[in-house]
Amino acid sequence: MQFEVWAPQAGQVTLQCDGATRALARDPDRAGWWSGEAEGRDGSRYGFALDGGAPLPDPRSRRQPDGPDGLSAVVDQARYAWRTDEWAGRALPGAVLYELHVGTYTPEGTFDAAAARLEHLVELGVTHVELMPVCPFPGTNGWGYDGVSLWAVHEPYGGPEGLKRFVDRAHELGLGVVLDVVHNHLGPSGNHLPSFGPYFTDTHHTPWGSAVNLDAPGSDEVRDFLVGSALAWLRDYRIDGLRLDAVHALVDTRACHFLEELSGAVDALAASLGRPLFLIAESDLNDPRLVTARAEGGLGLHAQWNDDFHHALHTALTGEAQGYYADFARAPLAALAKTLTGGYFHDGTYSSFRGRRHGRPLDRGRVAGHRLLGYSQTHDQIGNRAQGDRLSMLLADSPGLLACAAALTLTAPFTPMLFMGEEWAAGTPWQYFTDHTDPELAEAVRRGRRREFAAHGWAEEDVPDPQDPATRDRSCLDWGEPGREPHARVLDWYRRLTALRREQPDLTDPDLADTKAAHDEEGRWLAFRRGDVRVAVNLGEEPAAIPLGSHPVRVLAAWEPVAPPGPDGVLHVPGHSCVVLLQG
CATH class of the missing domain: 2.60.40.10 (Immunoglobulins)
Incomplete structure (x- = not known):
């Protein structure tokens, strides 16, 4: 060979x-x-x-049986016998995504164990599973963002064949699969690329050190390396879409940006395969060009995470105002209304966190709502907290607020994304954990984590040790919870909301400009409409009187019992509750 x-x-x-x-x-x-x-x-x-x-090891290794520092292994991609040869793909419009970490979705932490739990997602109403990164990293347990060997699959999860079995099972159940890939940096241990060539450059610097070489001498081959890896996931593993980690850290001064090159290659592969493929960016830029078609001067990505929606929703629910939440916390209901109708909150406005103006307005006539992902929780927003506490822990005394978060996420004009376990208000945290085999690196990570949170007033003993196996174990989902209260009620609510997305075409209408919102900061309520669907949430403890107008409406779903509006058009919503209604 x-x-x-x-x-x-x-x-x-x-x-x-x-x-x-x-x-x-x-x-x-x-x-x-x-x-x-x-x-x-x-x-x-x-x-x-x-x-x-x-x-x-081979920079383009398809398998690392002994970890990132071991020899590579040949993989015959044609050897696997696919059961779903007729899979036609599942496009992004109308989707509901579910972010899943293979290593903690089940106690076993393998592809096969995760695949055995996929029917739960079908019953939930999810359309796509978004896997956090699966490239090899040192040790057994970790988030995956310290990955190296960008063409290979983490062996403890099940290696290449394990991933194929997972994708095959997902497709059998009608679920698409999205994979999180990291192009902006490689992990601090096991990265042998610099020995082979100029994969990195000191021309630019990132939070992880020297930048991946996208525009310096030798960058043609580096770009081909990254594009080839992306296409391999989509082609060889039959992945349906990729989530691109922190694209704002991809420094590229060339006339054709790397992301434009990548999106063109993915679109060409989709045409060749005859099934839809898509790219979702994690971006801090609030730049509409990311999700604008290449023919219209954009980079051609198909969607992006919308942290502004998360930040507005989080501050409205919790009252937190530290760091980047500060601008949203000044008037959280107004911020939430702005993101629901305009996508971005920072669209050229001053960002106190950054000390400058930030972002650019979306052209709502050109950018469809499904090109923004909306969520109340993600691995970052939970795991980067000192103790990995979920909304279900922050709002433990207010389950109705969790219901409001679900209603806003699953009826907003965006593509909704859930983080594993939120659908039943999981009582397990999701903490930051690592398994570095280099003792010095392990200690440096441990000290760095504690030092970071000590600056915010946390006692050292209250910050979980990332290297302690118990930190990972605490982060595994408890699959006994969905069958018990109060978790079962929350799960039923999520299932009802995803069903409404299937039943009501207005909830998947791509016209972002069709969303209209009203709010009362003092009364702590917000209402918005999408076509004939009305959504009202009361984040306050006291009942709220919300004017909906004179059109007759009927209740489709409510967290607490609520009567339709009377002749005066006023809807009375109990405290910490929400309702979805249909006009006509």
């Missing part, structure tokens, strides 16, 4: 495969590439030695 590697700075490259050694030759047609034939089959262990050094 053919082996090849890009190593432009090497004077000699040797392949070691299953104990045999052979020198590779420079490729005359591709500068910096080395290639050669050798015996190899599925499972063969191999590595590349540069200039007489120790063998290193």
Whole structure:
């Protein structure tokens, strides 16, 4: 079989495969590439030695059986017998996403164990599972954002075949699969890319150090490496879409931005395969160009996370006002109304957290609502808290507010996304955990985490140790909870709301401009309409009188019993409750 590697700075490259050694030759047609034939089959262990050094894993390795520092293994992608050959894909418009971490979705922490729980998501009304990163990282347990070997699958989860079995089962159940990929940095341990070539550059710097090389000398091959990895997930593993981590950290000064190049390649692959594929960006930029078509001067991504909606909703529910919540907390209901009708809160307004103006308005006539993801919780917004406390813990005495959060998320004009366990108000935290095998790195992470939160008044003993296995164990979902109260009632409410999205076309209407909102900051209520659907939430403790107008409406769903408005058009909503109504 053919082996090849890009190593432009090497004077000699040797392949070691299953104990045999052979020198590779420079490729005359591709500068910096080395290639050669050798015996190899599925499972063969191999590595590349540069200039007489120790063998290193293949930068494009499909499998790392012994972790990021071990030899690579050959993967015959055609060997897996797919059960869902007729899968036609599932597009993003009308979707409900569910963010899932393989390592804590079940105590076993494997693809197979997670696949066994997918019927729960079908019953919930979810359409797509969004997997947090699955590339190899040191140790067994971690969030996945310290991944290396960007073409491979974490072995403790089940490796390449485990991921294929998961995707196959999801598709059998009609669920699409989205994969979170990290292009903006690699983990601090097990990253061997710098030994092979200029994958990173000091031209730019990021919070993780030198930037991934997207525009300096050698960047053509680095961009091909990243694009090729993305296409491999979509093609070889039949993933339906990718979530791109922190694209604002992808520094690229070239005329054709990397994201534009990537979106063009994904659209071309979708046309070739005959099924929809999509890209979702995590972005801090509030820049509509991300989700504007390439033909219209944008970068062509298909959607982006909308943190502004989360921040407005979180401050309205909790009253928290620290850090980036400060601007939203001044008038949280107004902020929430602005995001519901305009997408971004910071659309050129002053951001006190950043000390400058931030963002740009969305053209609601050109950007469909489904291109923004709305959520009340994510792995970041929970796990980056000192103790990983969910909304269900912050609002433990106010389950009605959790119901309001669900109603706003699942009826807003965005693509809704849930974080695993929120649908039953999980009582388990989701904390920051690592499993670094390098003792010095492990200690540095432990100290850094405690120092970060000590600055905000946390005692050292109250900040969980990321390296303690108990931190991961605490973060695993308790699958006994959904069958018990009060969790069962919350789960029923989520199921009712997702059913309404299927039943009421207005709730998946892509016209962002059709949403109209009203609010009362002092009365702590907000109401909005989407076509003939009306949604009213009362975040206050006292009953709220909410004027809806003279049109007759009927109740579709309510957290607490509520009567339709009388002749005066006023709806009386109990404290900490919400209602969805239909006009006509």
